[in-house]
Amino acid sequence: MSSMRLHMRPLLIATVVLLVLAPAVGAVSNGTVGAAGVGGPDSTGTHAQTATVTLTIAVQAPDGDPVTDAALTASWENGSATATTAGNGRAFVDVPAGATVEVSVDHPEYVRNAPFVVENASEDTVSITVRQRGSLTVSAEDDRGDAVADARVIVRADGAVVVNGRTNDDGRFTTGTIEQRSYSLTVVKQGYYRVNRDVDVGESSRESVALERGSVTFSFEVFDDRFDPPEPVENAQLTLETAGTFRTLQNGEATAQVPVNAELDLEVTKEGYETVSRTVSVEESARTVSVNLSRTPGLNVTVVNDRVLVGERNVVTVTDAYGDPVADARVLVDDEVVGRTGGEGTLTIRLEDAGNRTLVAETDDLTSDPRSIAVVRERTPTPTPTETATETPAPTTTPETTEPESSTSFPGFTPVSAVVAIAALAGAAVLAANRRDD
Numbered sequence: 001m002s003s004m005r006l007h008m009r010p011l012l013i014a015t016v017v018l019l020v021l022a023p024a025v026g027a028v029s030n031g032t033v034g035a036a037g038v039g040g041p042d043s044t045g046t047h048a049q050t051a052t053v054t055l056t057i058a059v060q061a062p063d064g065d066p067v068t069d070a071a072l073t074a075s076w077e078n079g080s081a082t083a084t085t086a087g088n089g090r091a092f093v094d095v096p097a098g099a100t101v102e103v104s105v106d107h108p109e110y111v112r113n114a115p116f117v118v119e120n121a122s123e124d125t126v127s128i129t130v131r132q133r134g135s136l137t138v139s140a141e142d143d144r145g146d147a148v149a150d151a152r153v154i155v156r157a158d159g160a161v162v163v164n165g166r167t168n169d170d171g172r173f174t175t176g177t178i179e180q181r182s183y184s185l186t187v188v189k190q191g192y193y194r195v196n197r198d199v200d201v202g203e204s205s206r207e208s209v210a211l212e213r214g215s216v217t218f219s220f221e222v223f224d225d226r227f228d229p230p231e232p233v234e235n236a237q238l239t240l241e242t243a244g245t246f247r248t249l250q251n252g253e254a255t256a257q258v259p260v261n262a263e264l265d266l267e268v269t270k271e272g273y274e275t276v277s278r279t280v281s282v283e284e285s286a287r288t289v290s291v292n293l294s295r296t297p298g299l300n301v302t303v304v305n306d307r308v309l310v311g312e313r314n315v316v317t318v319t320d321a322y323g324d325p326v327a328d329a330r331v332l333v334d335d336e337v338v339g340r341t342g343g344e345g346t347l348t349i350r351l352e353d354a355g356n357r358t359l360v361a362e363t364d365d366l367t368s369d370p371r372s373i374a375v376v377r378e379r380t381p382t383p384t385p386t387e388t389a390t391e392t393p394a395p396t397t398t399p400e401t402t403e404p405e406s407s408t409s410f411p412g413f414t415p416v417s418a419v420v421a422i423a424a425l426a427g428a429a430v431l432a433a434n435r436r437d438d
Contacts, residue, residue: 051097055118056125057083058090059105066090067130071106076121095121105130113162113179134180134201136163139208140171140187147171148211151189157181175201187211191259193284214260218280219288222252222268226294226322233293236270240280260284272296272321295321299329299368301361307374310354314373316347318361332360351375 055074059067066089074081076099083091095101095118102115103126110130118126136155140148153173155163162183163175180202188194192211199207220238223230232252239245241264243256258264262282266289269275273293280289297320304315318329318341325345330337334357339347341361351357354375361368 052094053097053121053123055093055095055101055121056090057085057093057103058088058125058127059085060089060127060129061110062129062131067107067110069107070110070130073104073106074101075104075115076101097121103128109133111177111179113157114160131179131181132203133177134203134205135175135177136183136185136199136201136205136207137172137174138167138185138187139206140167140173140189141208141210142192143210143212148189148192151187151192151211154186154188156184156186185209188261190262191215192261194261214284215257216260216282216284217286218256218258218282219286220248220254220256220291221288222248222254222291222293224273224294225292230292233270233273236268236273236293238291239267239269241265258282266291268293297321297366299326299361299363299366301331301359301368301371303359303371303373306372307376308351310375310377311350311352314349314351316341316349316359316361318345318347318368326361326363329361329363332362333357335360 057072057074059070059072061067066085066087068085068087068089070085070089070091072083072085072091072093074083074093074095076095079096081093081095083093085091093103099121101118101121103118104115105112105128107130109132111133112128112130116126116128138153140151140153142148147167147169148171149167149169151167151171151173153163153165153167154161155175155178157179162178165173165175167173178201182198182200184196185199185207186194186196187209189211191213193214195209195211197207197209199205222233222236222238224233232248232250234248234250234252236248236252237245238247238254238256240256240258242262243258243264246254246256248254258280260282261284264280264282265277266280267275267277268291270293272295274296276291276293278291300319300321300323302317302319305312308314316331318326318331320326325341325343327341327343327345329341329345331339331341331347331349333349333351338349341347351373354377357373357375359371359373
């Protein structure tokens, strides 16, 4: 029995030691495995939660008095939270640390024109000032007292736009609920001078504004800026909203009377040029508007001779809309490519078949108008323009000799031939007499 006790004592001591060391060994083992990435939090897909901070929001009136029962809505990217101010005007809202948070305030007696923005949220206290609720109604009239509809009304506070709208058919615009405070009011409409004034808005304020009609002289200059210096474009047609159509003079300039405070559509056109359309902003002073026109892209083809012999050399030149040479343009004769132009925009060709041939030049984007070349086997002489036709003189007519009525005529004989015949007869008679004497 005593020997059994002796054997059990070491086993009991070993068991106690293992029980004491087991938690420490487990802690070391868990930490080692987690650091190695096996069985740690990251490997199981579990991520640490985003850290949050608590904003202390204090809502107060302009005099510093706390505002109770104000409903707060804090919004940030992908989240929001709500709270209500207590008797001390304060509320607590948990938001993501470092987030940009917008806080809006709703209260039956107070209002804030725009949400309060908290940048880089942290454990902090922010104070938000609200003012009593108010509104403003603006009435716009012209210089005859008639209502002006569709006039733009802009209400600003500290330079920021609070309300922006337009008058109705009765010339009125109401802001809705805004803070009771001082504002800058602007009323403007096309064709009328702008009105700017300061207004104090109370619980329900009204403001009447008289608008005066006006116009201003605008100058236009149209140039082709492909040249240096740019060249004026004469006789360009300008079509301006409300002002009609007019044309530029030799110096490329034109003028028009236009309504003040307007956004007008302008279109400038000319044959051979690309159309330009833009919006012109008109304020209340004269100004000059410059417009650049560019010629419509195109190819022009010229040849040294429009009429050539079969196999004769002919030089083709390809230029753009400004007369500049076009390199690497394809030259086609009767729809068949015969070559490409060089750096000077030229190509020498020989046409081996007689007839009227059609010549065209093209690039990837443009094609020229066709040009006809006459190819002949023999060149037909053509009088030069300087030659003058010489009139062939009429033959000289010998006046007829009128024979006396008593003279005898023989058929087929003229007076000259008759004399010759008589002389011949006389000679024959003399010859015959001489023969008889012999």
